[in-house]
Amino acid sequence: MRPAASIGQALEEVDTPALILDLDVFENNLSVLSESLRGKRVRVRPHAKTHKCPEIAKRQLAAGAVGVCCQKVSEAEALLEGGIEDILISNEVVGAPKIARLAELCRHARIGVCVDNAENLRQIENSGAKLDVYVELELGMGRCGIAPGEPAAALARGIARSSHLRFGGLQAYHGRAQHLRTMEERRATIADASRKVLLTKSILEKSGVSCPIVTGAGSGTFMFEVESGAWDEIQPGSYIFMDADYARNEWSAQLPRFQHALFVLCTAMSRPSPEIAIVDAGLKASSVDSGMPGVWKRPGLAYIKASDEHGVLQASPGAAVPALGEKLLLVPGHCDPTVNLYDWYVCVRRGVVEALWPITARGALT
Amino acid sequence: MRPAASIGQALEEVDTPALILDLDVFENNLSVLSESLRGKRVRVRPHAKTHKCPEIAKRQLAAGAVGVCCQKVSEAEALLEGGIEDILISNEVVGAPKIARLAELCRHARIGVCVDNAENLRQIENSGAKLDVYVELELGMGRCGIAPGEPAAALARGIARSSHLRFGGLQAYHGRAQHLRTMEERRATIADASRKVLLTKSILEKSGVSCPIVTGAGSGTFMFEVESGAWDEIQPGSYIFMDADYARNEWSAQLPRFQHALFVLCTAMSRPSPEIAIVDAGLKASSVDSGMPGVWKRPGLAYIKASDEHGVLQASPGAAVPALGEKLLLVPGHCDPTVNLYDWYVCVRRGVVEALWPITARGALT
Numbered sequence: 001m002r003p004a005a006s007i008g009q010a011l012e013e014v015d016t017p018a019l020i021l022d023l024d025v026f027e028n029n030l031s032v033l034s035e036s037l038r039g040k041r042v043r044v045r046p047h048a049k050t051h052k053c054p055e056i057a058k059r060q061l062a063a064g065a066v067g068v069c070c071q072k073v074s075e076a077e078a079l080l081e082g083g084i085e086d087i088l089i090s091n092e093v094v095g096a097p098k099i100a101r102l103a104e105l106c107r108h109a110r111i112g113v114c115v116d117n118a119e120n121l122r123q124i125e126n127s128g129a130k131l132d133v134y135v136e137l138e139l140g141m142g143r144c145g146i147a148p149g150e151p152a153a154a155l156a157r158g159i160a161r162s163s164h165l166r167f168g169g170l171q172a173y174h175g176r177a178q179h180l181r182t183m184e185e186r187r188a189t190i191a192d193a194s195r196k197v198l199l200t201k202s203i204l205e206k207s208g209v210s211c212p213i214v215t216g217a218g219s220g221t222f223m224f225e226v227e228s229g230a231w232d233e234i235q236p237g238s239y240i241f242m243d244a245d246y247a248r249n250e251w252s253a254q255l256p257r258f259q260h261a262l263f264v265l266c267t268a269m270s271r272p273s274p275e276i277a278i279v280d281a282g283l284k285a286s287s288v289d290s291g292m293p294g295v296w297k298r299p300g301l302a303y304i305k306a307s308d309e310h311g312v313l314q315a316s317p318g319a320a321v322p323a324l325g326e327k328l329l330l331v332p333g334h335c336d337p338t339v340n341l342y343d344w345y346v347c348v349r350r351g352v353v354e355a356l357w358p359i360t361a362r363g364a365l366t
Numbered sequence: 367m368r369p370a371a372s373i374g375q376a377l378e379e380v381d382t383p384a385l386i387l388d389l390d391v392f393e394n395n396l397s398v399l400s401e402s403l404r405g406k407r408v409r410v411r412p413h414a415k416t417h418k419c420p421e422i423a424k425r426q427l428a429a430g431a432v433g434v435c436c437q438k439v440s441e442a443e444a445l446l447e448g449g450i451e452d453i454l455i456s457n458e459v460v461g462a463p464k465i466a467r468l469a470e471l472c473r474h475a476r477i478g479v480c481v482d483n484a485e486n487l488r489q490i491e492n493s494g495a496k497l498d499v500y501v502e503l504e505l506g507m508g509r510c511g512i513a514p515g516e517p518a519a520a521l522a523r524g525i526a527r528s529s530h531l532r533f534g535g536l537q538a539y540h541g542r543a544q545h546l547r548t549m550e551e552r553r554a555t556i557a558d559a560s561r562k563v564l565l566t567k568s569i570l571e572k573s574g575v576s577c578p579i580v581t582g583a584g585s586g587t588f589m590f591e592v593e594s595g596a597w598d599e600i601q602p603g604s605y606i607f608m609d610a611d612y613a614r615n616e617w618s619a620q621l622p623r624f625q626h627a628l629f630v631l632c633t634a635m636s637r638p639s640p641e642i643a644i645v646d647a648g649l650k651a652s653s654v655d656s657g658m659p660g661v662w663k664r665p666g667l668a669y670i671k672a673s674d675e676h677g678v679l680q681a682s683p684g685a686a687v688p689a690l691g692e693k694l695l696l697v698p699g700h701c702d703p704t705v706n707l708y709d710w711y712v713c714v715r716r717g718v719v720e721a722l723w724p725i726t727a728r729g730a731l732t
Contacts, residue, residue, distance in 0.1 A: 144636035270510035
């Protein structure tokens with residue numbers, strides 16, 4: 001893996017495309033989260049599916065996180081290899097080879113996993129793994145999870161009966177809510193989710209099963225979960241980077257808008273007409289599933305079209321069009337899948353490369 | 367890089383998500399291309415941006431290709447490292463670090479590159495690199511390239527005057543045409559492109575500059591380029607794999623429809639309701655820029671939504687819904703960016719893993 005830059009290099013000398021992390025802004029985003037939670041009784045377990053990088057996880061732990069989440073066994077393996085020892089796989093793990101690897105992980109670190117199905121629970125139990133098992137609730141996002149209330153409670157009782165599994169609590173994440181644009185829509189959706197969580201907890205209490213932790217929430221809603229009182233732990237991921245899609249949300253003093261810390265550095269490689277520049281970063285350099293990237297601090301320039309290796313920038317009348325060879329920063333449309341395209345974060349402070357952090361869980365799919 | 371499977375393993379035992387190459391179909395696609403060109407005077411230079419894999423490039427050469435194309439210097443480096451010695455970078459290379467690497471490549475292999483701008487040409491010339499330089503024409507796809515006719519011819523004369531650069535010819539690719547749905551739209555678009563190519567060639571001839579090669583064309587149009595007589599070389603990429611987007615095109619006996627050889631193997635990991643299955647392959651496992659993946663040979667099942675690590679399959683009434691843990695094959699919406707998410711092709715013949723081919727140019731962005 002050829003390094004993507006050299007320490008001490010000026011940002012404008014870094015070859016392109018490159019994934020740039022602005023360390024001042026990143027560190028400030030860590031602080032903004034901590035500040036916004038000051039005095040609240042909630043644990044922070046940031047989502048490492050966003051960054052896939054033990055170096056970042058370590059800084060989140062240093063800022064007070066209790067551990068991290070990830071979505072895949074192979075991500076957990078990469079994080080453990082990088083020294084992270086408290087990992088919740090906030091997802092179901094299905095199939096014998098993955099469950100065997102999960103059992104192996106538990107021998108080296110505190111590992112949690114989610115279930116939404118009794119058959120899957122039985123397979124995990126039969127592996128002999130000693131781990132925290134959470135019941136994932138279906139809160140209305142239309143993905144994994146079991147119905148709140150009695151179905152979830154019955155599954156939790158199944159975990160609590162196990163001799164070697166520990167009932168970790170409830171995984172209660174509403175992904176769709178993160179990108180509802182207005183504060184009011186997000187607030188209402190989490191209020192509804194909160195009722196489902198509390199219903200499930202009360203049924204559990206009546207059956208004499210204590211629910212250690214309710215965990216969930218993302219960068220777009222976490223303060224609603226915290227203020228509901230129903231969650232013990234939050235799992236924000238994107239707050240460290242802040243992508244263009246999250247920037248389209250409404251924010252407020254109550255729920256802070258984090259600042260863009262993650263960029264794709266690109267080069268204008270062709271100038272086919274006076275108002276158009278073609279850059280060398282297309283959809284293999286910045287994921288377009290949630291819209292085109294933004295052009296950073298270049299008013300009047302819009303990234304209008306992506307193909308595999310090219311992006312088309314269009315200038316509005318009077319806007320400065322980049323010269324051939326000029327470098328620009330793009331704000332990715334969606335940070336998680338964009339990070340997954342790179343092997344390195346080029347970490348920059350005030351225009352100089354300070355560090356290179358390997359994205360060791362890049363491509364960790366299984 | 368942990369191998370994605372074991373040789374001799376049954377397909378249904380491969381852990382998921384995994385990128386599967388059906389070798390029988392892949393080899394047949396190679397043959398179909400050769401057959402369809404039998405008796406035509408045209409060279410084949412397949413595009414390696416699709417597969418990023420020297421093992422595949424070698425098989426294309428064995429099937430008669432004169433060399434391969436790629437889009438990035440780092441892709442060319444990976445291909446050269448894998449033993450490929452005739453590579454056209456069908457794209458502009460801009461910026462001193464990349465041009466220095468290009469010059470280094472030329473010391474080990476026959477390398478071509480494109481230009482669309484005199485300033486870029488001067489930079490490449492000043493590097494001292496000995497290589498084939500092609501003029502890229504803007505044929506109406508709205509990306510890189512110089513206007514056909516006199517502007518392109520003037521740039522070509524600039525190359526021909528150089529003491530150490532060789533004028534390779536014209537790069538004439540119409541990317542947008544590949545996905546126009548009807549045969550007639552594609553035919554008309556390539557007919558227009560052909561006139562622009564022939565105009566440029568005739569101006570060049572009048573200036574006494576011979577044009578060795580006109581190269582271009584993709585899997586969706588190549589026969590139109592061949593039959594126009596204006597092209598000497600074609601650059602199809604996707605024909606080896608055939609993605610879901612290309613499958614939506616109209617095809618005919620004249621322009622063959624290649625068969626799906628590339629799949630993403632996934633597992634049903636949750637069954638939240640009777641008509642829904644959640645699979646473990648989301649948009650980090652199959653690029654959704656050109657639409658959702660198809661579900662292979664499972665009538666009535668549709669992949670309706672992708673999030674980072676999950677896909678939602680919906681069954682129409684009466685269709686069989688996969689059981690928890692059941693494995694399915696998906697047909698990627700767009701093969702090129704999907705391949706770029708993986709480190710290995712799991713090469714399967716009649717249901718058994720026969721080989722693992724590393725995708726050595728995966729993530730080769732610079």
